[in-house]
Amino acid sequence: MAKLLIIDDERGIRNTLREILADEGHEVEVAENGKQGLEMAQAKSYDLIFSDIKMPEMDGIELLTALKSGEDPIEAPVVMISGHGDVETAVQALKIGAYDFLLKPLDLNRILITTKNALESKTLKQETKQLRKKISAKGPQMVGESAAIAHVRDIINKVAPTEARVLITGPNGTGKEVVAHLIHENSARANGPMVEVNCAAIPSELIESELFGHMKGSFTGAVKDRAGKFEQADGGTLFLDEIGDMSLAAQTKVLRALQENEITRVGSDKAIKVNVRVLAATNKDLAKEIAEGNFREDLFHRLNVIPIAVPALNDRLEDIPLLVDYFSAQICAEQGIALKAFEPEAIKALQAKEWTGNIRQLRNVVERLIILAGSKITKEDVDLYA
Numbered sequence: 001m002a003k004l005l006i007i008d009d010e011r012g013i014r015n016t017l018r019e020i021l022a023d024e025g026h027e028v029e030v031a032e033n034g035k036q037g038l039e040m041a042q043a044k045s046y047d048l049i050f051s052d053i054k055m056p057e058m059d060g061i062e063l064l065t066a067l068k069s070g071e072d073p074i075e076a077p078v079v080m081i082s083g084h085g086d087v088e089t090a091v092q093a094l095k096i097g098a099y100d101f102l103l104k105p106l107d108l109n110r111i112l113i114t115t116k117n118a119l120e121s122k123t124l125k126q127e128t129k130q131l132r133k134k135i136s137a138k139g140p141q142m143v144g145e146s147a148a149i150a151h152v153r154d155i156i157n158k159v160a161p162t163e164a165r166v167l168i169t170g171p172n173g174t175g176k177e178v179v180a181h182l183i184h185e186n187s188a189r190a191n192g193p194m195v196e197v198n199c200a201a202i203p204s205e206l207i208e209s210e211l212f213g214h215m216k217g218s219f220t221g222a223v224k225d226r227a228g229k230f231e232q233a234d235g236g237t238l239f240l241d242e243i244g245d246m247s248l249a250a251q252t253k254v255l256r257a258l259q260e261n262e263i264t265r266v267g268s269d270k271a272i273k274v275n276v277r278v279l280a281a282t283n284k285d286l287a288k289e290i291a292e293g294n295f296r297e298d299l300f301h302r303l304n305v306i307p308i309a310v311p312a313l314n315d316r317l318e319d320i321p322l323l324v325d326y327f328s329a330q331i332c333a334e335q336g337i338a339l340k341a342f343e344p345e346a347i348k349a350l351q352a353k354e355w356t357g358n359i360r361q362l363r364n365v366v367e368r369l370i371i372l373a374g375s376k377i378t379k380e381d382v383d384l385y386a
Contacts, residue, residue, distance in 0.1 A: 001025055001026060001027055002026045002027070002047040002048060002119050003026070003027045003029075003044075003045070003046050003047050004021055004026050004027065004028045004029070004046060004047065004048045004049070004050070004115075005028075005029050005030070005031065005037065005040060005041060005044075005046045005048075005049045005050070005076075006018060006021075006028060006029070006030045006031070006049075006050045007030075007031045007032075007033070007034060007036075007037030007049065007050065007051040007052060007055070007060075007063065008030075008032070008050070008051070008052040008055070008081065009032055009033055009052060009054075009055045009056060010052070011032070013052070013081070013104070013106070014030045014032070016106070017050060017106070017111070018030055020108065020111060020112070021111075021115065024112065024115070026115075029044075029046075033055050033056060033057050033058065034051070034055045034057060034058030034059060034060065034062065034063040035057045035058045037049075037051060037063060038058065038063055038066055038067070041067055041074055041076070042074075042223060042224050043216045043223070043224045043225060044224065044225055045076075045225065045227070046074075046076045047076055047119055047122060048076055048077050048078075048079070048115060048118050048119055048122070049067070049074070049076050049077070049078045049079070050078075050079050050081060051063055051064065051078060051079070051080055051081065052080075052081045052082070053080055053081065053082040053083075053084075053089060053093075054082070054083065054084075060080055060081075060082075060093070061089070061092060061093060061096070064078055064080065064093060064096050064097065064098055065096055067097075068096055068097035073097075075122070075125075076122065077099035077100075077118040077119075077121060077122055078097065078098050078099055079098065079099055079100045079101070079102060079114055079115075079118060080093045080098045080100070080101045080102070081102050081103075081104060081106070082101065082102075082103060082104065083103070083104040099114075099118050099121065100114050100117075100118065102114065141178070141326065142156075142175065142178055142179070142182060143319065143322050143323050143326045144316060144318075144319030144322055144323065145318075145319065145322065146311075146316040146318050146319045148311040148315055148316045149311065149316055149319060152179065152308060152309075152310060152311070155306065155308050156179060156182050156183055156186070156308070157186070159183065159306045159308075160182070160183045160184075160185075160186035160187045161186065161187060161188065162187075163277055164305045164306050165258075165277070165278050165279070165280070165302065165303055165304075165305045165306070166180075166183060166279045166280070166305065166306045166307075166308055167280050167281070167282075167286075167300075167303045167304040167305075167306070167307050167308070168180060168279065168280065168281040168282075168308045168310060169281070169282055169283070169286075169307065169308070169309050169310070170281075170283065170309055170310030170311065170312070171283055171312050171358055172283050172357070172358065172360070173313075173357045173358035173359055173360030173361060174310040174311065174312060174313070174358045174359060175310055175358075175359050176241070176281040176283075176310050177196070177239070177241060177281070179281075179308055179310060180194075180196075180237075180239045180241075180279045180281060181194065183237075183279060184236070184237040184239075184279070187237070187277070189235065189236050189237050189277055192233075192234075192235040192236030192237070193232060193233055193234075193235070193236035193237075194233070194236055194237045194239060195229050195232045195233035195236065195237070195238050195239065196239045196241060197210065197211065197229050197238070197239065197240055197241065198241045198242055199240055199241060199242045199243050199244075199245050199246045199250075200241075200242035200245040201242075204247040204249075204250070207246060207247060207250045208249070208250050208253060208266055209222075209226070209228065209266050210228060210229060211228050211229050211230055211250065211253070211254065211263075212228040212230060212253060212257075212263045212264060212265055212266060213225075213226050213227045213228030213230075213231055213263075213265040213266070214226055214228075214265050214266035214267050214268075215265055215266065215267035215268045216267075217267065218265075218266045218267020218268075219266065219267070222266075222267070225265075226265075227265075228263065228265065230257060230263045230274050230276055231263070231272060231274060233274075233276045234274050234275055234276060235275055235276075236276070236277070237276070237277045237278075237279060238276045238277070238278050238279070239279045239280075239281070240254075240278060240279070240280040240281070241280075241281050242281065242282060242283070243280040243281065243282050243303070244282035244283070244284030244286060244289055244294075244295060245282075245284075248294070248295075248296065251295065251296045251299050252296070254299060255296060255298060255299045255302060257274070257276075258278060258299075258302045258303075259302070261273060261274060261275065261276075262274060278303065280303045286300050286304075312355070312358055313355040313358040313359055313361075313362060314354065314355050317351045318351075320347065320350055320351050320362070321347050323359065323362055324342055324347060324350065324362075324366055327362070327363045327366040327367070328340060328342065328366060328370065331363075331366060331367050331370050332370060335370070335371070337370070338375070340369075340370050340373070340375060340376065340377055341375075341376050341377065342369075342376075342377045343376055343377065343378050343379065345378065345379040346369075346377050346378055346379050346381065346382050348379070349379045349382040349383065349386070350362070350365070350382055350386065353386065365385075365386045368385050368386070369381055369382065369385055369386065372385050373385065
């Protein structure tokens with residue numbers, strides 16, 4: 001069932017359209033002018049909007065411009081309706097971003113076909129967006145043949161097809177997010193969304209709204225209803241990165257969501273069911289955080305069904321040659337330059353270094369060497385630039 005909005009100052013047109021589309025099983029709301037329609041479209045999420053051209057206060061072209069421009073444009077397709085066969089207005093509307101242009105008197109078959117096509121178009125756009133996201137996220141790979149990384153790979157292969165929650169631990173820069181992506185991509189939820197939340201990057205006062213969503217007017221700046229990350233991840237995977245930095249108040253709500261498989265938006269008392277697999281990661285010692293009163297022990301046990309400890313690069317130095325080859329090919333392709341070779345002594349020099357920043361630091365060093373050194377990268381280059 002799709003949610004539709006009809007904006008027209010003629011009551012007869014509004015009622016006729018509402019009856020036709022409601023009979024098709026859609027949820028239909030109406031607005032009697034452009035200003036009211038704009039407020040409704042900004043406050044709620046609709047799958048399709050019909051708007052008249054000629055209306056008082058704000059005409060259809062002004063409304064369409066407001067809907068499709070700005071920092072947060074409305075994604076829903078907008079079908080314009082006009083009682084005048086004005087080609088110039090139709091072209092203008094399509095340029096601004098209208099999906100289609102219908103003439104009065106409205107034809108029943110044309111309305112139904114346009115509605116079907118517009119809703120399919122919206123679904124296709126969402127799927128394409130998700131596919132692009134997956135393709136771009138497919139870049140990171142787990143590179144290495146050391147015993148430490150083979151152990152991590154083995155756990156991923158065993159846990160990915162299940163619904164078990166996973167707690168990924170390890171120092172910064174070791175590739176915890178790569179582990180999370182591999183679990184999702186090899187799970188039964190791979191065709192669903194993978195939504196990532198960096199808990200450390202969101203202010204504590206906004207984390208609840210980010211995770212659970214909010215209702216319009218629930219706090220200053222909440223100008224429209226908004227779905228949170230749990231709702232966005234429905235049917236897929238939610239990756240809570242740096243969960244050790246989450247506030248205790250938010251931890252309590254996350255625990256409830258995991259226990260009951262439902263969330264409540266900020267400013268609402270209505271529970272929303274969600275079907276989400278949660279993966280979490282942290283660089284902190286959660287046992288120590290629990291002892292100091294910074295992390296809930298019951299949440300820890302909910303998340304720590306399958307623990308995966310990602311090793312530091314200093315504990316898998318034998319993987320450096322493979323990692324250098326992988327990053328070199330990636331960086332040279334990105335920079336549009338010929339592949340550069342690392343001499344054996346250069347690799348040994350890299351293996352002799354301390355990697356406090358782990359894989360992330362190694363990639364930065366490889367990129368620096370490729371940009372600053374010659375066609376072959378030597379030990380002297382490593383000594384100079386690394």
